[in-house]
Amino acid sequence: xxxxxxxxxxxxxxxxxxxxxxxxxxxxxxxxxxxxxxxxxxxxxxxxxxxxxxxxxxxxxxxxxxxxxxxxxxxxxxxxxxxxxxxxxxxxxxxxxxxxxxxxxxxxxxxxxxxxxxxxxxxxxxxxxxxxxxxxxxxxxxxxxxxxxxxxxxxxxxxxxxxxxxxxxxxxxxxxxxxxxxxxxxxxxxxxxxxxxxxxxxxxxxxxxxxxxxxxxxxxxxxxxxxxxxxxxxxxxxxxxxxxxxxxxxxxxxxxxxxxxxxxxxxxxxxxxxxxxxxxxxxxxxxxxxxxxxxxxxxxxxxxxxxxxxxxxxxxxxxxxxxxxxxxxxxxxxxxxxxxxxxxxxxxxxxxxxxxxx
Amino acid sequence: xxxxxxxxxxxxxxxxxxxxxxxxxxxxxxxxxxxxxxxxxxxxxxxxxxxxxxxxxxxxxxxxxxxxxxxxxxxxxxxxxxxxxxxxxxxxxxxxxxxxxxxxxxxxxxxxxxxxxxxxxxxxxxxxxxxxxxxxxxxxxxxxxxxxxxxxxxxxxxxxxxxxxxxxxxxxxxxxxxxxxxxxxxxxxxxxxxxxxxxxxxxxxxxxxxxxxxxxxxxxxxxxxxxxxxxxxxxxxxxxxxxxxxxxxxxxxxxxxxxxxxxxxxxxxxxxxxxxxxxxxxxxxxxxxxxxxxxxxxxxxxxxxxxxxxxxxxxxxxxxxxxxxxxxxxxxxxxxxxxxxxxxxxxxxxxxxxxxxxxxxxxxxxxxxxxxxxxxxxxxxxxxxxxxxxxxxxxxxxxxxxxxxxxxxxxxxxxxxxxxxxxxxxxxxxxxxxxxxxxxxxxxxxxxxxxxxxxxxxxxxxxxxxxxxxxxxxxxxxxxxxxxxxxxxxxxxxxxxxxxxxxxxxxxxxxxxxxxxxxxxxxxxxxxxxxxxxxxxxxxxxxxxxxxxxxxxxxxxxxxxxxxxxxxxxxx
Numbered sequence: 001x002x003x004x005x006x007x008x009x010x011x012x013x014x015x016x017x018x019x020x021x022x023x024x025x026x027x028x029x030x031x032x033x034x035x036x037x038x039x040x041x042x043x044x045x046x047x048x049x050x051x052x053x054x055x056x057x058x059x060x061x062x063x064x065x066x067x068x069x070x071x072x073x074x075x076x077x078x079x080x081x082x083x084x085x086x087x088x089x090x091x092x093x094x095x096x097x098x099x100x101x102x103x104x105x106x107x108x109x110x111x112x113x114x115x116x117x118x119x120x121x122x123x124x125x126x127x128x129x130x131x132x133x134x135x136x137x138x139x140x141x142x143x144x145x146x147x148x149x150x151x152x153x154x155x156x157x158x159x160x161x162x163x164x165x166x167x168x169x170x171x172x173x174x175x176x177x178x179x180x181x182x183x184x185x186x187x188x189x190x191x192x193x194x195x196x197x198x199x200x201x202x203x204x205x206x207x208x209x210x211x212x213x214x215x216x217x218x219x220x221x222x223x224x225x226x227x228x229x230x231x232x233x234x235x236x237x238x239x240x241x242x243x244x245x246x247x248x249x250x251x252x253x254x255x256x257x258x259x260x261x262x263x264x265x266x267x268x269x270x271x272x273x274x275x276x277x278x279x280x281x282x283x284x285x286x287x288x289x290x291x292x293x294x295x296x297x298x299x300x301x302x303x304x305x306x307x308x309x310x311x312x313x314x315x316x317x318x319x320x321x322x323x324x325x326x327x328x329x330x331x332x333x334x335x336x337x338x339x340x341x342x343x344x345x346x347x348x349x350x351x352x353x354x355x356x357x358x
Numbered sequence: 359x360x361x362x363x364x365x366x367x368x369x370x371x372x373x374x375x376x377x378x379x380x381x382x383x384x385x386x387x388x389x390x391x392x393x394x395x396x397x398x399x400x401x402x403x404x405x406x407x408x409x410x411x412x413x414x415x416x417x418x419x420x421x422x423x424x425x426x427x428x429x430x431x432x433x434x435x436x437x438x439x440x441x442x443x444x445x446x447x448x449x450x451x452x453x454x455x456x457x458x459x460x461x462x463x464x465x466x467x468x469x470x471x472x473x474x475x476x477x478x479x480x481x482x483x484x485x486x487x488x489x490x491x492x493x494x495x496x497x498x499x500x501x502x503x504x505x506x507x508x509x510x511x512x513x514x515x516x517x518x519x520x521x522x523x524x525x526x527x528x529x530x531x532x533x534x535x536x537x538x539x540x541x542x543x544x545x546x547x548x549x550x551x552x553x554x555x556x557x558x559x560x561x562x563x564x565x566x567x568x569x570x571x572x573x574x575x576x577x578x579x580x581x582x583x584x585x586x587x588x589x590x591x592x593x594x595x596x597x598x599x600x601x602x603x604x605x606x607x608x609x610x611x612x613x614x615x616x617x618x619x620x621x622x623x624x625x626x627x628x629x630x631x632x633x634x635x636x637x638x639x640x641x642x643x644x645x646x647x648x649x650x651x652x653x654x655x656x657x658x659x660x661x662x663x664x665x666x667x668x669x670x671x672x673x674x675x676x677x678x679x680x681x682x683x684x685x686x687x688x689x690x691x692x693x694x695x696x697x698x699x700x701x702x703x704x705x706x707x708x709x710x711x712x713x714x715x716x717x718x719x720x721x722x723x724x725x726x727x728x729x730x731x732x733x734x735x736x737x738x739x740x741x742x743x744x745x746x747x748x749x750x751x752x753x754x755x756x757x758x759x760x761x762x763x764x765x766x767x768x769x770x771x772x773x774x775x776x777x778x779x780x781x782x783x784x785x786x787x788x789x790x791x792x793x794x795x796x797x798x799x800x801x802x803x804x805x806x807x808x809x810x811x812x813x814x815x816x817x818x819x820x821x822x823x824x825x826x827x828x829x830x831x832x833x834x835x836x837x838x839x840x841x842x843x844x845x846x847x848x849x850x851x852x853x854x855x856x857x858x859x860x861x862x863x864x865x866x867x868x869x870x871x872x873x874x875x876x877x878x879x880x881x882x883x884x885x886x887x888x889x890x891x892x893x894x895x896x897x898x899x900x901x902x903x904x905x906x907x908x909x910x911x912x913x914x915x916x917x918x919x920x921x922x923x924x925x926x927x928x929x930x
Contacts, residue, residue: 055825074380074381075381075825080829084822090823090841091819092845093841104832150829
């Protein structure tokens with residue numbers, strides 16, 4: 001991976017009538033990176049992908065691919081392969097003809113085409129399906145053929161528009177791995193649009209979290225999960241409990257009668273409203289040693305999730321209950337039952353602090 | 359985004375090349391789309407505009423406001439045509455709508471046998487010109503008719519004949535809409551009704567009828583318009599009973615009073631426009647009723663109901679076959695009613711007025727050209743409207759122009775063509791009186807249904823095909839040829855067959871436009887009947903019907919034998 005940006009988006013704005021779909025989006029993608037655009041529907045992730053593909057034109061801003069300005073280049077002058085949610089396989093053409101579709105215009109000889117098709121089918125693990133028609137393939141197989149077709153012309157950029165969302169859960173998990181491995185092997189710069197945070201976390205080198213037309217955070221999956229920049233990211237990627245609070249001192253917050261210690265926040269001063277956030281798996285129950293941030297809670301409800309138990313806790317003085325995940329090993333020792341009171345701890349190094357009211 | 363809104367924001371577009379972000383490919387296709395719009399504008403919009411302006415002009419071309427309309431309403435004989443037309447149209451509408459509902463119900467909601475056969479027989483009238491039932495009725499109930507006594511002294515020449523004839527030829531149109539309306543059932547609704555203890559009667563009135571409501575309204579409007587704008591049937595069997603459609607014909611062909619013809623046309627345009635608006639409104643409503651999760655309903659065994667419907671189907675089929683058989687028989691009888699031996703003497707068209715066998719071959723030529731050129735033009739233009747990126751404003755206008763012909767009765771369109779193309783200052787004046795104008799007029803006349811068929815088929819294919827092929831750097835036209843066209847082949851065949859059959863049977867528009875060299879079979883039927891050669895007229899009508907049957911057979915063969923072979927990709 002070189003450090004130079006392969007794809008550069010500068011201050012992209014996109015208006016649909018009076019509705020602003022994208023607001024001042026800037027982004028650099030390095031060569032060979034796997035980037036996920038993650039966000040809820042309507043956040044602008046698909047609009048951004050369509051602009052990169054040239055299917056839509058930005059209202060303002062510019063796009064550079066490998067140093068060349070492609071903002072207004074027609075689709076067929078750009079260098080990318082694309083896989084759509086529907087796969088858009090040509091139903092009347094065989095698998096081989098589908099994959100070779102772009103090779104015909106690239107002046108490959110018939111023999112070279114056949115060799116390339118065989119090679120690509122082997123790459124996506126579908127050797128021997130040359131003569132079959134899309135309708136005879138399962139969803140997962142269609143998706144592989146679509147991938148092979150997009151890769152046939154060896155594009156510099158691979159665009160995937162929610163490629164896994166039409167598949168059932170088991171096939172999806174399996175294909176996730178395969179696509180990621182294939183991408184690593186080929187080293188092709190890849191952008192995938194998804195609304196599934198798990199998909200983004202498992203596949204991406206960089207995640208671009210988007211909401212309402214703006215980029216909320218860009219970072220590695222670990223960063224985005226462990227250090228969310230905004231409450232939106234915190235809640236959208238993984239699960240998060242929020243407590244409203246007020247800054248009462250340096251590294252000290254007051255939340256409905258509870259005094260909580262947390263990491264010092266540079267941009268908040270005493271008296272400011274704030275939100276404290278903690279992930280369910282970070283709530284602790286075995287609290288030997290540390291005395292900070294302990295409180296009484298009542299177990300309102302327990303839900304068995306297989307590998308862990310999810311507890312709904314009512315904290316003292318707090319109306320909104322929080323979620324806590326307890327591993328089954330820990331559960332064996334704690335033996336929680338519904339309605340019971342328990343002491344829990346919100347470790348200060350696991351508390352996220354956001355400014356503003358909830 | 360469309361090209362229009364892009365150019366309007368030129369300030370932020372400093373880096374954009376002058377030709378925008380479309381490739382050469384897209385610009386060429388856009389140019390073809392523009393040509394298509396210009397074509398439709400010349401062949402549909404301008405003629406109708408000319409007609410509108412004629413209706414407010416006098417013979418010298420001066421603007422006289424609504425004087426023509428005032429004159430029309432003050433002439434008692436002309437004005438009575440309105441009430442006559444309304445009476446005929448309303449009565450036919452009631453009869454056809456109820457019959458179509460009952461027969462469609464029989465086909466889609468009962469367990470009667472031979473449904474396929476019944477279906478074929480019931481739509482047979484669509485293959486014959488509307489003049490055929492009228493001629494047949496003359497032989498059945500006319501002055502020398504074999505069943506004359508059934509009428510108990512009443513004359514078939516007049517309202518009775520017009521209503522029966524109109525019902526006969528409009529029935530298949532009504533049946534097809536009704537079948538679509540009744541095809542969508544949801545078994546879950548019927549099961550709920552049963553569980554809740556509703557009687558069959560109550561189920562029918564609360565579930566079956568409401569679901570078919572829009573179909574029924576649509577049928578009523580369509581039949582009303584078809585009957586009120588048709589002039590073939592009243593011309594042959596109407597006797598002294600004047601209706602609006604025959605008035606136009608008489609004003610223009612008989613008295614050369616073009617301005618009054620235009621005025622009557624404007625009045626005829628009203629019900630058609632009303633139908634058109636209702637239909638648009640209904641379609642928006644209807645689509646909301648369907649859910650993709652509906653479970654098809656299988657009719658239960660109901661012995662009495664099934665028997666009743668079976669009897670009804672037999673009766674209707676016997677009537678249809680009887681009318682057709684009468685025409686065929688009459689065409690074969692040497693000299694009715696004196697020499698009943700069978701011969702092909704009446705098929706010796708060259709001995710009669712009306713253009714002889716030449717007019718039959720002209721019709722074949724017209725139908726072939728219309729089917730080939732029309733299908734090519736309509737399908738490709740619909741493809742561009744549906745699948746070419748951008749050009750939003752152009753597409754909007756195209757759609758508007760393509761829908762317009764549905765609201766214009768053939769008679770009105772034919773008259774509009776005279777006014778527009780026969781004007782000495784029109785550079786296209788040269789095509790007047792040639793086969794070209796007949797082809798152009800016929801394509802325009804039947805444009806809308808074909809356009810909608812093509813659009814529906816195109817909407818069903820993945821909207822991303824064009825994006826994928828662009829990303830693979832394959833020109834869009836290649837993808838059209840390799841993917842879109844083969845996938846839509848069944849719809850293309852439907853359009854071609856529809857255009858062929860309609861070009862063979864239509865009389866209304868072309869009756870104003872044929873010349874000595876381009877007389878047509880359907881017009882020949884009219885003219886021979888007018889000249890008193892009823893048997894040869896029946897013979898020509900039979901020839902038209904046989905030709906249409908052959909066309910349908912070819913369509914079926916192409917669709918079921920050849921397409922099955924090349925379209926095996928459809929099977930899983």
